[in-house]
Amino acid sequence: xxxxxxxxxxxxxxxxxxxxxxxxxxxLAGLLLTLGFxxxxxxxxxxxxxxxxxxxxxxxxxAVTLWRLRWPWPVREPELFFQLLLDVTxxxxxxxxxxxxxxxxxMLYLLPxxxxxxxxxxxxxxxxxxxxLTCYSLLLGWYRPLAAVEHxxxxxxxxxxxxxxxxxxxxxxxxxxxxxxxxxxLRERERALAALRETALRQExxxxxxxxxxxxxxxLGTPLSTLAVLIKDIEPSxxxxxxxxxxxxxxxxxxKEILASLSSAAGQMRAEAGRRLALDEFLQxxxxxxxxxxxxxxxxxxLEGLRPAPTIVAEQTLAQxxxxxxxxxxxxxxxxxxxSGRWTADELVLEISDRGPGLAPELASTAGTPxxxxxxxxxxxxLFLAITTIGRxxxxxxxxxxxxxxxxxRITLPLAALKVNE
Numbered sequence: 001x002x003x004x005x006x007x008x009x010x011x012x013x014x015x016x017x018x019x020x021x022x023x024x025x026x027x028l029a030g031l032l033l034t035l036g037f038x039x040x041x042x043x044x045x046x047x048x049x050x051x052x053x054x055x056x057x058x059x060x061x062x063a064v065t066l067w068r069l070r071w072p073w074p075v076r077e078p079e080l081f082f083q084l085l086l087d088v089t090x091x092x093x094x095x096x097x098x099x100x101x102x103x104x105x106x107m108l109y110l111l112p113x114x115x116x117x118x119x120x121x122x123x124x125x126x127x128x129x130x131x132x133l134t135c136y137s138l139l140l141g142w143y144r145p146l147a148a149v150e151h152x153x154x155x156x157x158x159x160x161x162x163x164x165x166x167x168x169x170x171x172x173x174x175x176x177x178x179x180x181x182x183x184x185x186l187r188e189r190e191r192a193l194a195a196l197r198e199t200a201l202r203q204e205x206x207x208x209x210x211x212x213x214x215x216x217x218x219x220l221g222t223p224l225s226t227l228a229v230l231i232k233d234i235e236p237s238x239x240x241x242x243x244x245x246x247x248x249x250x251x252x253x254x255x256k257e258i259l260a261s262l263s264s265a266a267g268q269m270r271a272e273a274g275r276r277l278a279l280d281e282f283l284q285x286x287x288x289x290x291x292x293x294x295x296x297x298x299x300x301x302x303l304e305g306l307r308p309a310p311t312i313v314a315e316q317t318l319a320q321x322x323x324x325x326x327x328x329x330x331x332x333x334x335x336x337x338x339x340s341g342r343w344t345a346d347e348l349v350l351e352i353s354d355r356g357p358g359l360a361p362e363l364a365s366t367a368g369t370p371x372x373x374x375x376x377x378x379x380x381x382x383l384f385l386a387i388t389t390i391g392r393x394x395x396x397x398x399x400x401x402x403x404x405x406x407x408x409x410r411i412t413l414p415l416a417a418l419k420v421n422e
Contacts, residue, residue: 014075016119020083021062027087027111028055028062031094034105044146047097054097058090081124084112085131092135100143101136109136223251276420279309279348283341286322293323294330297337305343312418318393321386325352325397325409328383332356333406348413355406359399393417 032055038044065083069075088109095103109132116128230244230251277285283303291297329337333354340351387397395413402408 012119013077013080014069016115017065017075017080017083018069020080020115021066023111023115024058024062024087027108028058031055031105046146047144051094051097054090054093058086061086077120077124081116081120081127084116084128087112088128088131088135092139095139096143098144099146100139102143102146106136106139223254226251275314276311277314279312279343279415280305280307280341281309282312282314282319283350285314286319286326287339290323290326290330293327294334297330297334299337299339301339303341305341305348306345309343310345310415311420312415313420315393315418317389318418321389322350322411324382324386325411329354329356329407329409336406343415346415348411348415350411350413352409352411353402353406355402355404358401358405358407 035046035048035051039046039048091108091112095101095106100106113125113128113132117125227248230248234244280303287299287301291299326337326339329352333356336355338351338353340353342349390397390411390413393413394417395411398410398412400408400410
């Protein structure tokens with residue numbers, strides 16, 4: 001399957017209307033040939049002029065509808081049903097002019113009914129059933145009888161049988177053709193939906209991997225900075241002291257662990273994100289993990305809410321998104337960070353405040369767009385991916401400047417998608 005599957009934008013009603021026009025053209029051609037055969041070959045007197053007028057009107061309606069399909073107006077179900085009602089009306093007029101219920105082609109009433117049953121919801125099917133039954137019933141007492149012809153009883157019976165056969169052939173062929181195409185349409189749309197779901201899943205994995213990568217980049221910053229400081233202090237002419245060598249080894253191991261966790265995340269994504277955890281424990285775990293990454297950061301933490309706290313799925317990408325926002329705060333204001341979490345049974349509000357430079361006025365209206373940053377050495381990727389990840393859980397991230405300087409990031413997260421029913 002291609003990386004960018006083409007998803008059809010036309011509706012099912014549009015496709016079905018196009019196919020209805022094709023079937024109508026076949027039906028009109030069949031009725032015209034049948035009319036010519038009956039009048040010329042069998043010498044049956046019929047009001048040919050009026051019947052041709054009906055066929056021409058339907059052909060004109062088809063031409064106008066075909067032109068209408070070139071415009072971007074969406075085809076709705078009522079429009080498709082109206083087109084089928086036009087077919088029933090035309091058949092009723094033709095049957096009225098050619099013997100009513102004695103016309104062997106009267107079974108063509110089944111054609112629009114079958115199409116309606118294949119293409120439209122039940123209310124339209126019952127409506128079409130009522131219309132066709134009403135028209136057929138009216139024809140029982142109100143129609144134009146065929147003029148007497150000088151045929152023997154056997155010839156008249158043979159004509160009726162032939163007409164019934166023609167009507168059956170037309171109905172069977174057209175119904176089968178339309179039903180086959182309907183099935184193809186359904187299969188095509190199912191394949192398109194499957195491709196769309198696969199694309200969405202692939203994009204979700206990309207976002208998740210980007211979130212993990214951003215977190216890993218933040219985590220790598222601390223050991224790499226330590227390595228840089230140590231290497232700068234090492235004189236090339238002297239050996240490496242044992243204590244510094246131990247620190248170097250520790251930091252290298254830490255870098256390997258971070259990269260290993262990133263590789264694991266790339267392979268498993270959300271598959272490992274299934275731990276059940278109380279919401280307060282989840283938040284405490286994220287804060288503790290973040291503080292271990294930034295031992296020099298000073299944070300005031302307040303977590304309060306319903307006790308016992310709701311049990312949620314400890315979603316790994318969500319945890320990394322919160323960590324990314326905390327990392328941003330630590331980067332710009334390590335000495336003054338406030339973390340406040342409040343929750344109810346249905347919602348979590350998490351506020352992360354810092355005393356950094358905040359948002360410039362020209363950026364205040366674009367918070368959360370790719371890629372907003374207030375740091376001179378960043379691209380804003382971490383914040384963007386965090387906002388995207390939280391949005392996947394129907395959450396919202398709001399950024400605003402604080403009085404006295406700094407930034408307040410408020411995360412509002414519904415718990416419906418995360419909460420575990422005990």
